[in-house]
Amino acid sequence: MKPRAAVFKFASCDGCQLQFLNAEDELLKLAGQVDFVYFPEARSRALEGPYDIAFVEGSITTPDDARRIIKVREESHYLATIGACATAGGIQALRNWADVEQYRRVTYPSPEFISTLSTSTPISEHVRVDCEVWGCPVDQHQLLAVVRSLLSKARPVLPAYSVCMDCKRRGNVCVVVARGAPCLGPVTRTGCGALCPAFNRGCYGCFGPADDQNMESFARLLASQGVTGDDAVRRLRGINGYVRPWRETADAIAADKK
Amino acid sequence: MPSRRTKSRTIRVNYLTRAEGEAALRIHLRDGALIELRLEIFEPPRFFEAFLRGRDSREAPDLTARICGICPVAYQMSTVHAFEGLYGLTIDPAVRELRRLYLCGEWIESHALHIHMLAAPDFLGCDSIITLADRNREAVERGLRIKKIGNAIVAALGGRSVHPVGACIGGFTRVPRRDQLADLREQLLRVRDDAVECVRWVSHFDLPAVTRDIEFVSLRHPDEYPMNEGRMASSKGIDASPDAFDDFFEEHQVPYSNALHCKVKGRGPYFLGPLARVNLNLDRMGPEVTSVARETGIPWPNSNPYTGIVARALEVLYAIDEAVRVLDAYQPPPAPAASFEVRSGVGRAITEAPRGSLYHAFETNERGLIHSARIVPPTSQNQARIEADLRALAPDFIQRSLAEATHMCEVAIRNYDPCISCSTHFLKLEIERH
Numbered sequence: 204m205k206p207r208a209a210v211f212k213f214a215s216c217d218g219c220q221l222q223f224l225n226a227e228d229e230l231l232k233l234a235g236q237v238d239f240v241y242f243p244e245a246r247s248r249a250l251e252g253p254y255d256i257a258f259v260e261g262s263i264t265t266p267d268d269a270r271r272i273i274k275v276r277e278e279s280h281y282l283a284t285i286g287a288c289a290t291a292g293g294i295q296a297l298r299n300w301a302d303v304e305q306y307r308r309v310t311y312p313s314p315e316f317i318s319t320l321s322t323s324t325p326i327s328e329h330v331r332v333d334c335e336v337w338g339c340p341v342d343q344h345q346l347l348a349v350v351r352s353l354l355s356k357a358r359p360v361l362p363a364y365s366v367c368m369d370c371k372r373r374g375n376v377c378v379v380v381a382r383g384a385p386c387l388g389p390v391t392r393t394g395c396g397a398l399c400p401a402f403n404r405g406c407y408g409c410f411g412p413a414d415d416q417n418m419e420s421f422a423r424l425l426a427s428q429g430v431t432g433d434d435a436v437r438r439l440r441g442i443n444g445y446v447r448p449w450r451e452t453a454d455a456i457a458a459d460k461k
Numbered sequence: 462m463p464s465r466r467t468k469s470r471t472i473r474v475n476y477l478t479r480a481e482g483e484a485a486l487r488i489h490l491r492d493g494a495l496i497e498l499r500l501e502i503f504e505p506p507r508f509f510e511a512f513l514r515g516r517d518s519r520e521a522p523d524l525t526a527r528i529c530g531i532c533p534v535a536y537q538m539s540t541v542h543a544f545e546g547l548y549g550l551t552i553d554p555a556v557r558e559l560r561r562l563y564l565c566g567e568w569i570e571s572h573a574l575h576i577h578m579l580a581a582p583d584f585l586g587c588d589s590i591i592t593l594a595d596r597n598r599e600a601v602e603r604g605l606r607i608k609k610i611g612n613a614i615v616a617a618l619g620g621r622s623v624h625p626v627g628a629c630i631g632g633f634t635r636v637p638r639r640d641q642l643a644d645l646r647e648q649l650l651r652v653r654d655d656a657v658e659c660v661r662w663v664s665h666f667d668l669p670a671v672t673r674d675i676e677f678v679s680l681r682h683p684d685e686y687p688m689n690e691g692r693m694a695s696s697k698g699i700d701a702s703p704d705a706f707d708d709f710f711e712e713h714q715v716p717y718s719n720a721l722h723c724k725v726k727g728r729g730p731y732f733l734g735p736l737a738r739v740n741l742n743l744d745r746m747g748p749e750v751t752s753v754a755r756e757t758g759i760p761w762p763n764s765n766p767y768t769g770i771v772a773r774a775l776e777v778l779y780a781i782d783e784a785v786r787v788l789d790a791y792q793p794p795p796a797p798a799a800s801f802e803v804r805s806g807v808g809r810a811i812t813e814a815p816r817g818s819l820y821h822a823f824e825t826n827e828r829g830l831i832h833s834a835r836i837v838p839p840t841s842q843n844q845a846r847i848e849a850d851l852r853a854l855a856p857d858f859i860q861r862s863l864a865e866a867t868h869m870c871e872v873a874i875r876n877y878d879p880c881i882s883c884s885t886h887f888l889k890l891e892i893e894r895h
Contacts, residue, residue, distance in 0.1 A: 212483060214505040217880075218530020218623040224578060225570075225622060227609040231601070234591040245578060246589035247478040247871075264505045294527050297512035306511035316716045317506055340530060340623040398620040402627050402635040403797070407523060409624070437517060442527070 206255035206354070209241035211275050213261025213268050214295055214323060218340040219286035220244055220260050226343055233347070236354055252278030256353055262288040262295060262323045269320065269329060276330035283349060283359075284326045287339035287442050291411055294339075296323040296445035323445070334359050339409040339442045342394045362393050365413035366406050370397035378405050385430045385438060390416035390448075411443040418452040432460045472858065472866050477874060479579040479589070484879070486870055487717075488855065495855040500848050500874075502720040513834035518544050518803060518825050519630060525821070525836065526624050531574070531880055534567035534615060535814030537628040538689050539821040539836075544630045547808025547825060548801045555794035556632040557689075559618060562787040563628070564688045564812070565780040566614025570622060571815035572735070572773045572780075573611060575878045576663060577604030580770050583872045584666035600662060603655045607777060610648050614784060617645055632798030639791055646788045649781050656778040657753055663774045664757035668767040669872075673853060675764045675846070676725055677737035680813055686745040686779060687738060689812045694741050695731065696762070703811040706820050712837065723842040730845035733817025734877060735772040750779045766850055766876040773878070803829025814839050816878050840879045847877055 210220050224245060226233060240250035257279035263269050276282060284290045292299070298306055303321040307314035326332055336349055345361055352359040366388035370377070378384040378400050386405030388397070394410040425435050439453035474486045483504040489497040509528055516524060525540045526533035538560060545552060577600070578590040587593040594601040612622035617637060619625020627633045678699065680691030693701050699709055710731075712721040725731050740762035743751060754761055754775050759768050809822040817839030824832040850873050858866040 214507055216527050216530040216533075218527075218533070221530045221574075221623060224574060225608075225612060227605040227612070230605065231591070231594055231598075234594070239589075239591075242589075243476055243478040245479065246591070247582070248588040249476075249478065264507070267503075268505060293507075294512070294524060295507035298508055301512065303508075306508040307506075309511040309514070310506060310508050311714055311721070312712075313714045313716070316714060317719060319506055323507075339527065340621075395621070398626050402620055402633075404626070404629075404634045407520075434517075437520070441520075441523075 205236060205238040207240045207250070207253075208237045208256045208258065209252070209254040209275075209279065210239065210244070210258045211241075211260065212244070213259065213272065213289065213326075214264040215261030215286065215288045215293065217244060217260070219289075219338070220258070222285075222341055222343045222346050226347060229347060233350065237350060254279045255281060256350075257282045259284050259289050259326050260286055262293045262325060263329055264295060264320050264323045265318055266320060267318070272326060272329045281333050281353065282326075282330070283334040283336055284332050285336045285341050285346065287337065287409065287411065288323075289326045290335045290337055291443040292323045292325045292445035294442050294444075297440060298323055299445055300440070325445070336361065337392055337411045337443075338394050342396075345394055363414035364393055365389055365415065366391045366393050366395070366397050366400075366410070369393045370400050373397050373401060375400040378403065379424070379428075383428055385425060385428055387438065389424070390418060390421045407438070407441055408449070409442050411446050412448050416448060418448050422452055422456065432456070472863060472870070474867050474870060477871060477879075479582065479871075479875065486851070486874070488851070488858070488870070490855065490858060493856065493859045495852060498848060498852055498855065499715070499717045500844060500851070502718040502844070504719055506719050510834045510836055513823075513831050516831050518547075518823065518829045518831055521823070521831065522628050522630070523624075523626070528836065528838070529880055530623050531571050532567055532814045532816065533624050534563055534619070534628070535812055535819050537625075538564060538812040539810050539814075539819045540823075541628060541630050542689060542810035542812060543808040543821045543823050544825075545808070546810060547806045547823065548630070548804060550631055550799050550801050552632065552799060553794040553796070555792060556636070556798070558787045558791065559633065559636060559794075560628075561688050562614060562784050563618045565784040565787070566611050566618070566622075568780045568815050569611030569777055569784075570608050570615065571611070571878075572777045573604050573608035575815075576659065576770060576773055576777075577601060577608070579878065580875050581663070581666075583868075583875060584668075603658060607652050607655055607659065610645075610652050610781075613648060614645060617642065629798055631801055632794070632796070634797060636793050636797045638793060642788050642791060646785060649785050649788070653778070653781050656774070656781050660753050660757065660771065660774040660778060664759060664771045666770065668765070668770070670765065671767065671853070672764050673766065673850065675766070676728060676731040677740045677762075678725075678731045678733055679738040679741050679818060680811060681741055682745070684745070686742050686783070687813050693811065693818070695725070696740060697725075697728065699725070703820065704809050706809065706811070706822070706837070710837075710842070712841075718844070720841045720844055721837075722845045723837065724845055730849045731842065732766070732846045733839045733842050734769065735776045735815075736766065736769040737817060738813060739772040739775055746775070746779050747782065750775060750782065753778060766873070769876045769878075803827070805832075816840060816880050817843065838880070840877070843877045843879065847874055847879070850876070
C-alpha cells in the first residue's frame with residue numbers, strides 16, 4: 204500500500220506546495236510512491252483521513268484555521284510543516300507587532316467583513332509537529348528528501364548549519380567581507396544553496412535561524428556595518444521575523460532605541 | 462448538499478480544487494431563477510498593503526513576491542517598475558530585454574501548470590494530472606517538459622523559480638554572461654514543437670461554444686506583445702496610461718469575500734489574462750504564432766471565455782519564441798542595475814502577470830520608506846467577471862444534477878486560472894435551489 208498523503212493550506216502563497224508540482228522530472232515517480240489523496244490545488248477528488256503524512260503549508264491567522272489545524276493533527280499520523288509560514292508564521296507575522304484593526308482598515312474599505320486573528324503563528328504553536336521543513340520557499344530537494352526518508356521509515360534529517368558553510372563551498376565571494384553588505388547568512392539555516400550571495404547580495408533569511416547562530420555577535424556585526432535601529436529591526440523582522448531568536452534580538456534593538 | 466424543500470435548491474462548492482488558493486461558490490435558485498450567486502474567497506487575508514508601510518522600498522520586490530508562489534516574477538516586475546518611475550530611473554535596454562525573458566519564463570511555467578495540471582483534467586474526465594498521465598502520458602510529459610523550461614529561465618535570472626532573488630529596483634543584482642544562457646536556448650528550441658502540439662491538443666478539447674458580452678482589458682504596446690510596459694487598453698475603447706488606473710477602474714468590497722471586486726467605472730466587470738491579451742494584441746504575436754492561432758479554427762478575437770485555455774497555449778508558444786529572440790540578441794548590460802537616489806513621491810506600474818494586468822502603486826517618503834502601498838491583483842479584478850459568467854450558466858442548472866452543475870461552475874471559473882492566494886483578497890460552491 205502506498206502511504207496516503209495530504210497537503211493542507213493555511214495562510215500562504217502556495218509556493219511551497221507548488222514545489223511538489225515543480226518536481227517535473229520526479230512528479231510521476233513520486234505519484235507512484237505516494238498517494239496524494241488530499242491535495243486540493245492539484246486534484247479535485249478529496250479523500251477523507253486518516254492520513255499517513257500531512258504536509259502543512261501556511262500559518263494560523265483566523266479563528267477557523269485555529270480549529271482546522273487541530274482536526275488536521277487528529278487525522279494525521281505524521282505532520283510536517285512546509286515553509287516559513289507554517290514553520291515560523293511567515294511574512295504575514297509582521298502583524299504581530301502591529302494593531303491588526305488598523306491593518307484591516309488599511310486593506311479593506313469595510314473591515315467589519317473580515318475575520319482574522321490579531322496574530323499569525325506557526326503550526327507548532329497550535330499542535331505537535333513531527334518535522335519542520337524551512338524555507339521561503341522550501342527547497343525541492345529537501346522536500347523530496349523528507350518524502351524519501353518517510354518512505355523508508357527513517358526520521359528525516361535536514362541540515363541546520365548556517366548559509367555561510369554552503370556559501371564557502373560554492374566559492375562565493377563573501378558579501379560582508381568584500382563589500383560590507385548586510386547579510387543574514389551567518390545566522391540563517393542552509394537550504395537555498397547560498398543563493399543571495401551568489402547573486403551579489405546579502406542573505407535575507409528565507410530559511411530561518413541556523414542551530415549554531417550567535418545573535419548577540421550578529422547584532423554587533425550589523426551595528427559595525429552601520430545597520431542600527433529601525434534598519435536593523437527591519438532586516439530581522441522579515442520572512443521569518445517571528446521566530447524566537449530573531450524576534451528577541453529585533454525586539455531588544457527596538458527597545459534600545461527607545 | 463441540495464435542499465429540496467418546495468422548488469428551492471442550493472448548490473455549494475465548499476472548496477474549489479485545482480486552483481491556487483481557497484474559495485467557495487454559493488448559488489441560490491428558486492423556481493429556476495437565480496436568487497443569489499456569490500464567489501466567496503476565504504483565503505485568509507495577509508495584509509500586504511498594511512505591513513508594507515514603513516518598509517524600505519528596496520526590500521519591496523522580495524516582499525511583494527510573497528503574495529504569490531506561482532507568479533512572483535510579475536509581482537517583482539510591477540513593484541520595480543513602480544519604484545523606477547518614482548525614482549526617475551532609465552533602464553538599460555539589455556536589462557529591459559532580460560526582464561522580458563524573466564517574465565517569459567514565468568508565463569511558460571505558470572501557463573503550462575494551468576493547462577496540464579489544473580484545466581486539462583476537466584476536459585478529459587480526470588481528477589488530476591496523475592490520473593491524466595495514466596490516460597495520456599505523452600501529453601502530460603510534454604506539459605512537464607514545457608513547464609520545466611519556464612522554471613529554468615526564472616532560475617537562470619533569479620536563482621530559483623519560486624521567489625527568485627535576482628530582481629531589484631534598477632535591474633538585477635547579477636546578470637548572466639552570454640555563454641551561461643546558451644543551454645537555455647537549446648532547451649527552448651527543443652520544446653518549441655511541444656508547444657505547437659500543445660496548442661493543437663487544447664484546441665481540440667470539447668470547449669463549450671458561448672459568446673458573452675465581455676470587456677477585455679490588457680496592456681498594449683506600440684511594437685511588442687505586452688509584458689512589462691504599455692498603455693491600458695480595452696475592447697470597449699480604454700486607451701490610457703497605467704497612471705490613470707483609478708480613473709477607469711474601481712474596487713469595492715462585498716461582505717462574503719476577502720477579495721475586493723473591480724469594475725470598469727460606469728460599465729461593469731472586465732476580463733484580464735491570456736484571452737484578453739491575445740484578443741487585443743494578436744497583431745503583436747508575430748507571423749508564426751499568428752499562423753498557429755489561425756490553424757486552430759478558433760476566430761481571434763473572440764468573446765468565448767472557454768477559449769482562454771487556447772490563448773494560454775498560444776502565449777506559451779509566443780513566450781518560447783520571444784525568449785529565443787532575447788537570447789539570440791543578448792549582450793550583457795554595462796552594469797546589472799542602474800544606481801539611484803531614493804526620494805518621496807508616488808510610483809505606479811502595471812505589468813502583465815500570467816493571469817492578467819497587475820497594478821501596483823506606492824508612495825514613499827524622502828528616506829525611500831513606503832508610506833502607502835496599493836496592489837490590485839488580476840484575480841481580484843476578474844472576480845466580478847467570473848460571477849457574471851456563472852450567472853449566465855445558472856439557467857442550465859435546473860436540469861442538471863448537483864455534480865454536473867458543480868463541474869460546470871468549476872470549469873467556468875478555471876477559465877480564469879484564478880490565483881486565489883494573490884487575490885485574497887477566492888472557492889466553495891454552494892447552489893441553493895427552491
